[in-house]
Amino acid sequence: MSTSYRALRFSPAILLLACALSACGGGSSSSSDTTAVVNPPPPVTPPAATGDTGSVSAAYVQGASPRYMLLNVASQSTGILTRVTQGSSGALSVIADSSFSGTPAITREISGDASFAQGRWFSGTITNASGATVLSGNNASAHYSVYNAVAALPTSGSLQCDGGSYTAPSYTGGASVQPAAYFGTASGSASVVFGPSGAVLSMTVDATAGGSTGRISGTGTMSRPDMSLIGGGFLGGDSGTLLALGDGGAGRYLLTGGYKLVLANGANYQGIATFRCS
Template sequence: MRTSYLYPSTLMLATLLAACGGGSSSSDSNPAVTPVTPVTPVTPVSPPASGDTGSVSMPFASSATGRYLLLAVASQSTGPLTTVTQGSTGALSAIAGTTFTGNPAITREISGDASFAQGRWFAGTMTGSTGATVLSGNNASAHYTVYKTVAALPASGSLACDAGSFTAPSYTGGSVIGQDAYFGTASGSATLSFGAAGAALAMTVDATAGGSAGRISGAGPVSVPASTAMTGGFLGGSTGMLLALGEGAVTGSYLVIGGYKVTLANGANYQGVATFRCS
C-alpha cells in the first residue's frame, strides 16, 4: 500500500507516514499517523528565477520494485513508486499519485542516474489526493528521491560510498531567520555493510545555512529490501533520519538513501534528502 498524507493550501501541512517509531525498521504494513506542530508560515521571497538546476547522467529506469521518499514542510511520505514521470532536465513531475506542475515549475538540485532520481520542488503546484499546495519559492520546498529496491540482500561484505548527492536543506521552523537563510548547503558520508542480520546503513549529514551549522547522524538495520530504518524524532518533527537501501546502476553496487531533519546551532530547523552510491 502507499502511504497517504495531507497537503493544505498553506505551509501548515499535516504529517502522515506509514512507518514504525525511532530506531526500527518498517515496511508498508500497519500505517501510523503522527501529528506534528505546524511551522509558522514565512513571507515568500522575491519571485524566483525560472529554470531547473542540476542534471542526471541517465534517465531513471523505473521498475516494479521502485520506491520513493517525499519530504515537505511538516509532512513526509514513502512507499511503492506506482507512477513516475521524468522530464528532459531530469526533474520529476509525478511521483506515486503526487504531481508537480506550473508555468514555470522549478526543480532545484536535480541529480541521478538509471538507479535513482532526486531533486527539490521549489516553485510550482504540488497536487495530491487531498488537494493542492502552491510552492512560491519560499522555504516550503518538497524534497524527493525515487529508487529501486534490491532483489535480495547479500550475505556479507562492506562497501565504500561516494561523497553523496544532496538537495539544499530548507528551513522548516525553530528560531526566526532571514530570507537569505531559507536554504543552505549540505555534505556528509555514509557506510554500508551486509551480514547475517541484513544490511547495516549509516549516514551523517552536515548542514549549514545563514552562518550556522548542525550535524545529524543515523544508523539502522534493514532486514528486508523494501523496509526502512528510522532514528530520532523523524516522524514527530524533531531531529532524525529515515534510511533506505537501493539498487545501484552497476551490478553489485547499492545506494544508501536518507531523508533527514537537523537543528542548527542557532536553533533553526532544516530538512533535506541525500543519496550515496556504494560499491
C-alpha cells in the same frame, strides 16, 4: 545527534504514522510505507525565483521494486512508486499519487542516473489525495528521491560510499532566520555493511545555513530489502533520519537518506541525500 533503530515487518500499504516527541524519545522504528504530518512552519517572504538547477546523467528507469521518499513542508511519505514522470531536465513531475505543476514549475538540485532521481520542488503546486499545496518559491520545498529496491540482501561484505548528492537543506521552522538562510548546504558520509542479520546502514549529514551549523547521524539494520529505517524524532518533526537501500546497477548500491536537524541557532532544516556505494 545520533539515532538508532529497531526493525519491524511491514505492510505494502501506506501507513499513517504520528509520533509525538514525548513518546518518541530516542527510540525508533522501521517502515516500508509511511506518511506523517507535522505542524507547518510560519510563512516567510519568498525571494525571486529562477529556473531549474542541476541535471541527470541518464533518465531514471523503474526496476521490479521501485520506491520513493517525499519530504514536504508538513508531511513525509515513503512507499511503492506506483507512478513516475520525468521531464527532459531530469526533474520529476509525478511521484506516486503526487503531481507537481505550475507556470513555472521549478525544481532545484536535480540529480540522478538510471538508478535514481532526486530533486527539490521549489515553486509550483503539489496535488495529491489531500488536496493542493502551493510552493511560492520561499522556504517551503518538497524534497524527493526515487530509486529501485534491491532484490535481495547479501549476507556479508562492506561497501565504500561516495560523498553523496544532496538537495539544499530547507528551513522548516524553529528560530527565525533571514531570507538568505532559507536554504543551506550539506555534506556527509555513509556506509553499508552486510551481515547475517541484514544490512547495517549508517549516514551522517552536516548542514550549514546563515552561518550556523548542525549534524545528524543515523544507523540501523534492515532485514528486508524494501524496508525504510526511521530514527530519532523524524516523524514528529524533531531531528532524525529516514534511511533506505537502493539498487545502483552493475553491482552497486544506493543509500538514500532523508533527514531533519536543528542548527546551533535553533532553526530547523530538512533534506535528502543519496550516496553511491560499492
